[in-house]
Amino acid sequence: MATFLYRLGRFSFRRRRIVALVWVALLVAAGIAASTASSPPDDDFALPGTEAQKAFDLMEERFPAANAGGATARVVFRAPSGEKITATENKAAVEKVVGELSGPQTAAVANPFTAKTISRSGTIAYASVQYKVPVQDITDATREDLEKAADLGRDAGLTVEMGGDVLFTEPDMGHGEIIGIAVAAVVLLVTFGSLVAAGSPLITALMGVMIGVSSIAALGATLGLSATTSTLATMIGLAVGIDYALFIASRYRAELIEGRDREEAAGRAVGTAGSAVVFAGLTVVIALAGLAVVNIPILTKMGLAAAATVVIAVLVAITLVPAALGFIGKRIFGRRVRKANPETGVPHPDAGAAGMGVRWARFVLRRPLAVLLAAVVGLGVVALPVADMNLGLPDEGNQPTSSTQRRAYDLMAEGFGPGFNGPLLLILDARGSDDPQAAAKAVGDSVATLDGVVTVAPAAFNEAGDTATITVVPDSRPSSTSTEALVEDIRDRADEYRKQTGAVVLVSGATAINIDFSQVMDDALVPYLTLVVGLAFVLLLMVFRSVLVPLKAALGFLLSVLAALGAVVAVFQWGWLAGLIGVEQTGPIMSMMPIFMIGVVFGLAMDYEVFLVTRMREAHVHGEKPGQTIVTGFKLGARVVTAAAIIMISVFAGFIGASDSMIKMMGFGLAVAILFDAFVVRMAVVPAVLALLGERAWWLPRWLDRVLPNVDVEGERLQRHLGGGTPPEQGERDAELSRV
Structure with a gap:
């Protein structure tokens, strides 16, 4: 892997004009396809295999006029x-x-x-x-x-x-992209000290995102990809695209500092940091594509579209970024450094002096147990609100109190009862009944006697007279436990109704959909975690050649995601500090939020694990002692990981300004999750655990070492292949690239 990427990096650097033209051509082609494509469809919400979805499908079949889709x-x-x-x-x-x-x-x-x-x-x-x-x-x-x-x-x-839905308009997504790019530009400028160098990761990341989003728009009508899908792809693609470019550009600077020529430095940067980018990107793709396990079409499409954008970001990082480095030249360093070293453009020998990252690593090495306990207890306290998390789907009752929709909702509850805003809809399939009219009356009379029922409307039959709808108004609001209990009560009696009347009774409506959605989420959580964490664990086993390091990475992720969910509950459900981020109305947390955050945060969390710990693994392979590997990892990676985390947090936080509650909640949750994961878990928990484990951190059973393929992320084989810095012969290099 490292050797192939080394050659690819050198090729991209040397043939930078061709590589850049190929990416520009892809961008133009995607833009033309998007501009000529049909408008993206609305989100098609479906719950395959649930009773509520069966009821909808039956309604569509038996009541075509009533399901014409009119507002x-x-x-x-x-x-x-x-x-x-x-x-x-x-x-x-x-x-x-x-x-x-x-x-x-x-x-x-x-x-x-x-x-x-x-x-x-x-x-x-x-x-x-x-x-x-x-x-x-x-x-x-x-x-x-x-x-x-x-x-x-x-x-x-x-x-x-x-x-009513006629008032629906496309939500204002705020200026998330602009805010994120602005903060990223400042962070990159501070990191590189050069305006040109800071602009390179931004430009390459934006090209990747624009290609991804344009492709989504071009395929939107064909594949049913909505505007929300593009928003998620933009959010994640921009964040990882900038980060991946930053890691490779930073490694390129480090190689120049060690005295290598520019082409060789680009090759080594892609061969080492590029390997980490590939495997970090794979973990994100696994986590996002794994959302298909949930079997909810809208979630599957969002995950796959975002995963495709991440793939593009990885390809951009290992090809377009080294090409851009070729155009930048010595301007990868600031003007002061270039003036001090006019011939080589390499900083003074003291440029790599110990910084804050090294000082922090040494502090953790002195007090690993105290740091570990403080981090775990702190995250545990923040995660406490998760125990009170109330999941649900938004309705007009979750709108701001200043909106006409919310005021209409409150008036309806005042005049007709809280249950009138979320009536239950019973679908009665009477094809198996001898007397459909009598069957409908018997079911309606029985439901009317149940606790929690205010009124039961007379059955309304279709033209064929074999299917009826019965509207049931509860005495409690749609999201209350009493209404949920009523739904379960009616469903429990369905077999009894079928035996008595021959009719099949299905329960639908907003509350029934909410119950079924939550059940789908609960049922999918364990398979999803098993698939995603299992595949990522195997991937990290190959990357780190260790059992305990991937295990520590997974447990650390669990800490950060639980703390992030706790913060989401505290703000969006409890209302703590809600006014600071523009949350006008608190309410239940969206049912898809936990599993969505688990998927996205797991993938992104593994990014920082891979980038930080591969540096430590590289130092370990080269013979450093356990404590020194931690210091080396932080010396070479802490500043870059910190910059990357700040960029990613700012990108996600920029979407908090969106008017759409789902986008706002996603932006806040992801920003907080990255904050906890990057600065608490990866910067505190990881070095503390590694310090406590010592040499045991890199333990791997011999039989497993023989079975696992060696992907050589740290570039050990590459070092041997280069023999101290001599690049492969030109013919061998071009032959290898032609075979690929």
Whole structure:
């Protein structure tokens, strides 16, 4: 591996114009394909194999007209204080609003006085609007007409609020990319001391991200990749792309400091740091692609698209980055260094003097147990809120209180009860029943007697008369445990209903979907962890030639991800410091958040493990003592890992400004996870554990050593092959590249 990458690095450096043109051509081709592609589809949420999904599929088959995909709206009216909505003036105002709700895209409007959608108190009523087109085809003019109609009611003295998916607009993603790039530029400038050198990792990473995102846009309509998919790919691709370029450029500078010529330095940088990049990238790809195990299409697509972007970032790092280094020349160093060394461009011998990383490593070596306990206890305290984590899917009740959707939600709960915002939908398949009408009545009457049920609407049959829908309104809010218990109660009675009536009863609706989604997440967690951690463990076994180092890496990841989830619960569920990051409404944590964070954070956490510990492994292979290997690893890698972590944190934190709650939560969770993992686990727990283990840290059974392939990440074979710095013959090098 190291030898091949060494040759690839030299080739890319030497043929830099050709390599750069190839990547530019790929960028142009992807951009043209994206510009001519159809608009990306909306997120297609599905839960294969669950009862809620079976109910949806049955509805689509038996009620095609009702599932045409048209958008909906709900306009809620409240009479002035002390008045009834049925009063003459108020009724006239409501009917005037209803009359204005018709438009070119409107299919039907239900008048609250004819549909009898008036609260028992007589103060609140609502009108339902059905549109001919799906949400993505609703025009701004239609939304403006809806708002104007509501204003008529407000001018008449009524309180008028609106809800429904017709109000959905593409969320504002904030300026995450700009913020992340700006912080990354500052960090790179401080790290390299050269504006040109700082710009190189940014440019190469941006090229990789643009190719990845453009490819997603080009294939969006074909593969069903939504805008959310592109956001995740941008977030992760930008972070790892800058980091990978930074690691190789830093190693290139180190090789120049040791006196090697530029082409040789580029080859060695790609052969050593590039090997770490490849295997670090593989762990990220495994973690992201492994999300397919969950068997939720939207999560699978997000994971695979982000994994593809990471693959592009790796390829950019080992080809385009050395090519860019060839264009940069001596400007990889700052102006002061170049003036001091006009001929070689190499810093003074004291440039590698002990810095903060070395001092910290020596401190940990003196007090390893104290550092380890402090780090573990600290992360454990931050992780405590995880015990109170409440998972769920967002609805209009999770909107900010300032939004009309939230106010409409609260009015509906006040007038018709909290369960009216999340009714259960029973789908009754009566093809196996002798009397479908009687079967529907028997089921409805039975459900009406259950605890927690307010009302049961009469069954509505399809045209064939073999399938019916029954709406059940609970007495509790959609996300409450009481409503969940009611769903389970009805499902437990399904076999009894089938025996009595011959009809199959399926429960759907928002609450049922939430329950099924959470169950899917729970069922997938163990297989997912087994697959991802197992494959990554084998990969790290090959990289580090050790059993205990990969085990320590996995346990350290567990600490950081639990602490990050604890921070997410404290902010987004408990509301601690929520105002500082713009969280207007607290609520349950999104059901997919834990498994998503586990996947992404595991992959990214292994990046820093690989980059930091491979330096220690390299020193160990070259004969240094255990304590000295830790100091060497921190001397050569701590500053770069710190810079890379700050860049990645800033990229993720930039997305906290997004208006979409899922993107905001993802950005915060990933930023905090990288903060904990890079600066607590990798910088404190890792050296403390290695110091306590000593030589045992690199223990590997002989039989396993014989079985495992030697991937030579630390470049030991490369050193022997080069024989002290002499590069391979040109013919051998070109022949090897042609075979590849």
